[in-house]
Amino acid sequence: METPGFRRVHGETDGPPARFPATIGAVMKYGIFDYIDRRDEPLGRTFADRFTLIQAAEEAGFTGYHVTEHHVTPLSGTPSPTVFLAAAARETRRIRLGTLLFLLPLYNPLRLIQELCMVDALSDGRLDVGVGRGISPHEFAAMGVAFDAAEEMFAEAFEVLRQGLTSDVLDHAGRHYTYSDVPMAMRPVQRPHPPFWYGIRTEGGHERPARYGMNAVTLGPTPSVTKAIARFKVAWRAHAGDPLRLASPVKDPLIGAVRAMFVADTDREAERIAWPAYKRWSESLEWLWARAGTESPISIPHDFAEARRQGTLVVGSPDTVRRELTAQAGECRFNYLVLQLAFGSLTHAQEMRSLALFEAEVKPALDALATETMETVS
Numbered sequence: 335m336e337t338p339g340f341r342r343v344h345g346e347t348d349g350p351p352a353r354f355p356a357t358i359g360a361v362m363k364y365g366i367f368d369y370i371d372r373r374d375e376p377l378g379r380t381f382a383d384r385f386t387l388i389q390a391a392e393e394a395g396f397t398g399y400h401v402t403e404h405h406v407t408p409l410s411g412t413p414s415p416t417v418f419l420a421a422a423a424r425e426t427r428r429i430r431l432g433t434l435l436f437l438l439p440l441y442n443p444l445r446l447i448q449e450l451c452m453v454d455a456l457s458d459g460r461l462d463v464g465v466g467r468g469i470s471p472h473e474f475a476a477m478g479v480a481f482d483a484a485e486e487m488f489a490e491a492f493e494v495l496r497q498g499l500t501s502d503v504l505d506h507a508g509r510h511y512t513y514s515d516v517p518m519a520m521r522p523v524q525r526p527h528p529p530f531w532y533g534i535r536t537e538g539g540h541e542r543p544a545r546y547g548m549n550a551v552t553l554g555p556t557p558s559v560t561k562a563i564a565r566f567k568v569a570w571r572a573h574a575g576d577p578l579r580l581a582s583p584v585k586d587p588l589i590g591a592v593r594a595m596f597v598a599d600t601d602r603e604a605e606r607i608a609w610p611a612y613k614r615w616s617e618s619l620e621w622l623w624a625r626a627g628t629e630s631p632i633s634i635p636h637d638f639a640e641a642r643r644q645g646t647l648v649v650g651s652p653d654t655v656r657r658e659l660t661a662q663a664g665e666c667r668f669n670y671l672v673l674q675l676a677f678g679s680l681t682h683a684q685e686m687r688s689l690a691l692f693e694a695e696v697k698p699a700l701d702a703l704a705t706e707t708m709e710t711v712s
């Protein structure tokens with residue numbers, strides 16, 4: 335039975351997604367995507383509760399935890415992700431820790447290289463490095479960086495990052511960054527470097543991660559996720575022999591879909607709790623644009639019912655959430671489900687209960703589905 339205000343919709347695509355042979359024995363992997371948006375409590379309390387949540391996810395068998403980077407906004411309590419990840423590294427033992435994403439144009443690449451090496455050492459080689467250029471001109475303006483140059487700065491900074499993590503000496507002469515005979519005294523634990531991650535939402539966004547050998551992640555309405563993943567799989571195979579790909583530590587990529595999720599004992603209880611929580615998080619998401627009086631380019635629905643209709647938000651009892659997530663896994667063909675478990679006005683106890691219900695009553699069905707239908711790209 336459909337829950338109030340919710341209707342499953344299969345949108346139209348530009349064509350059928352690419353199909354690949356099933357791989358028997360493949361398993362779904364799970365991660366957490368976290369804004370750490372501000373709450374009505376001291377930030378240190380939020381951090382402490384998050385460490386408890388990450389530890390519980392580690393015990394539940396989650397593969398990774400990914401924090402975002404945003405500046406001058408209540409959307410994020412981690413404008414310096416490496417600081418938080420360094421602390422999380424000492425609170426955990428197995429779960430991988432990383433970002434989605436480091437905003438590369440806002441960094442001195444050499445300083446970031448050294449900080450990444452520190453976190454990789456503190457985590458004993460569990461660091462994942464998501465990279466991107468950013469979408470908010472308001473954040474760039476606050477940091478004194480020209481937003482119009484973001485794509486060019488990103489591409490150059492990424493080249494510096496790759497070279498610095500894999501070379502004894504850094505030499506680079508570019509438009510935005512110049513380094514001459516800089517010794518790379520700091521080296522990562524993972525060789526040749528920690529795995530890179532990249533978002534594949536935009537048209538053409540699948541080419542860079544396929545060419546460089548990066549794990550991929552996407553979000554948005556279910557039909558859009560399906561198309562993005564299909565494009566990435568085709569591109570991954572097309573770039574199989576590229577030198578940059580061959581040098582990457584990523585051989586069989588994780589392909590992730592981000593979904594906000596809340597599970598409670600009943601649909602009614604889940605909706606009662608999740609509706610105001612999602613509203614508050616959505617207000618934080620739009621906060622900088624609303625403050626500036628400008629239109630936001632963010633495509634994530636702000637309406638609770640619309641977010642559920644599009645599949646970006648999954649809310650309900652274990653039966654409802656299990657049904658929705660297994661349907662999405664079968665349609666989108668991702669191998670990494672990245673859950674936004676903590677958002678808005680949810681309390682720590684509610685988040686922990688949601689995770690426990692997911693582990694006990696939803697995850698086993700996804701594990702079984704993956705064994706039967708999962709695909710590899712390589």
